[in-house]
Amino acid sequence: MLDSLTVGRRIRQLRSDRGLTLDALGSAIGRAASQVSVIENGKRELKLGEMQRFATALNVTVDELLSEEAPSQRAALEIALERIQRGKLYASLGLPTVAVRKALSDEAIETILGLHGELERLHRERAATPEEARRANAELRREMRACHNYFGGLEAIAQGLLDAVGHEGGPLSQRVAADLASHLGFTLHHVPDLPGSTRSITDLENGRIYIPRGQNPDADPRTVLLQALASHVLGHEEPGDYSDFLRQRVETNYLTGALLVPESVAVGFLQRAKAQRELSVEDLRDQFGVTYETAAHRFTNLATEHLGLPVHFLKVHESGTVVKAYANDDVVLPTDVLGAVEGQTVCRFWSARQVFDAEDRFSPYHQYTDKPTGTFWCTSRIQSTSRGHFSVSVGTPFADARWFRGRDTVNRHASSCPDPSCCRKPPAGLTTKWAQKSWPSARLNTSLLAVMPTGAFPGVDSTEVYEFLERHAPAGEAIL
Structure with a gap:
């Protein structure tokens, strides 16, 4: 696209180099001096015919006028200053426009550009909110x-x-x-x-x-x-x-x-299990000596590509909030307005929540759930960590449950989420009885109120990292 600011400054530089006044150049191209001034200030784009007339009057080629490089270092500063003043960030500050005159020194322009650059950096950091992160994640x-x-x-x-x-x-x-x-x-x-x-x-x-x-x-x-x-x-x-x-x-x-869990070995293992209708995340875990969560992740990597099975994956905190999720089987995961799943609450009737109520935590929990988009079979397990208890679940549509061990489960629930009446809206009788007679004290997670950590690697303290490397650098490498 034509950069009207750069072209305008180039015309001004060429006019000045040739000793032409605004009136003289205007006469040469059949335009008033005021119109030439508007063009030189980059406030109007040139049409091709006008460009050719300017090139002829200034004795240059059209390609020279269209060069992306500023005609001089001073012109580059002026272009940069004009450009930031036309931007949304500068406009939002409510500051008066700085007129670009010869009396305005290069140092003054560089100072303004430096201050604006720092404002842009702070603005980008402020924009790195949970909302921005959730958009990127979605x-x-x-x-x-x-x-x-x-x-x-x-x-x-x-x-x-x-x-x-x-x-x-x-x-x-x-x-x-x-x-x-x-x-x-x-x-x-x-x-x-x-x-x-x-x-x-x-x-x-x-x-x-x-x-x-x-x-x-x-x-x-x-x-x-x-x-x-x-x-x-x-x-x-x-x-x-x-x-x-x-x-x-x-x-x-x-x-x-x-x-x-190498693909070359895992695929054969899974294909044999499918042929026997004995697919199991537990078996994949045990075969390769990995955690259940790693096995569940790898199953989702390979199941659709090599087994032709659509699947969904959920890692859910005991509070019911989603930590990780993936789906390509048409299951409707809970999302916010940005399309993000993490942090949303899973229906209490889903396997990912029901598993927390299961008495037997040694064996995997299996369940069929009737959902708005169909019936899904799911297998879930609980993993306990220092950060709390989580369920890890892998599910598939009803028609594909026949390939899995645990398909004969009698556990079955119905879910109409995201309909509020499913599990989020209390029954009318309980609401009538308790709505005005109770006052819960919420356990608010303070991270809900925090912005995303700043820095290239969010949450990492770069000073600590560099000091650590300095302590452990091989002899002769440390900076004194």
């Missing part, structure tokens, strides 16, 4: 659904890495994970003082990966290392925005899962 989920949550490129990378260290299948041992690190040029260092805002730190300069000496009992000790390696292999750079940050997290977690 968009990423749409992309995952479009490809059935299967990323062939990442599967191929995982297989190449496993082949390089001679892993032929079965559970990925910690020794093989360490071999992967060595193959990629890294040494492992278990430290007691890893910053609390991080799970690991990679020193790219010295080829070191720092992981905590005391592993979190909730975490798979291999996962932290594999996630650090995955980010390196994928060539991740500092995220440009929250959307980029989320996408990198998804890619890192996917590649980590593909290393722990």
Whole structure:
């Protein structure tokens, strides 16, 4: 598109270089001096015929007039100042327009541009609210659904890495994970003082990966290392925005899962189980020695692509709020107005909530649920962590339940959510009796009122990270 500001400043520079007045140039192109001034100030775009007349009068080509480069450093400053003053952010400040005159020094313009740049930075940070994060998350989920949550490129990378260290299948041992690190040029260092805002730190300069000496009992000790390696292999750079940050997290977690549960072995295992009508997330977990959540994730990665099964996945806190979700089987997940699922409340009649009431927590919980878009079968398990209890669920439409172990369950519920009368709106009798005679004290999660953490890696304290690296740098590398 034609940049009227740059073209205008170029015409002014050429007119000045040739010693022409506004009147003289106006006469040469058949326009009044005032009209030439408007064009030079970038307040009107030129038509092609006008452009050709200006080029002829100034003895240049049209291409020279259309050059994207400013005619001088001063002109570049003036163009930048004009551009920000025409922007929405400057207009919202209610400040008077700064006239661009010769008396306005370059230093003054640079100061104004610097202040405006800082305002833009603060404005972007302020815009990185939970709403912005939820929009990015909803968009990423749409992309995952479009490809059935299967990323062939990442599967191929995982297989190449496993082949390089001679892993032929079965559970990925910690020794093989360490071999992967060595193959990629890294040494492992278990430290007691890893910053609390991080799970690991990679020193790219010295080829070191720092992981905590005391592993979190909730975490798979291999996962932290594999996630650090995955980010390196994928060539991740500092995220440009929250959307980029989320996408990198998804890619890192996917590649980590593909290393722990390799596609080449897992697909055959699942296909044999389907042929026997004995599909089970538990069996996938046990076969590869991973957590139930990792097995459930990998099942959703492979089920549609290789088994032809549409599925949905839910991780739900004991309070009923969604932590993670994915669906390509037409189940209607609870969403907010932005289309985000995380933080929404799951219907109390869904398997993801009913499992918390099951007396037997050793065995998986299975349930059929009649929902507005059809009947779905689901298998759920509870995992307990230091952060509370969560249910992890994998579901599929009724017609595909025949391939799963647990399809003979007698557990069945009906849900009409998002209809408020399903489970959110109390029965009329109870409302009449208690509406004016009760006062609950809400347990408000303070994070609901907080903005998204700022920085390239939200929530990470960069000062702590750099100080940590300084403490642990090899001899001679530390900055004194």
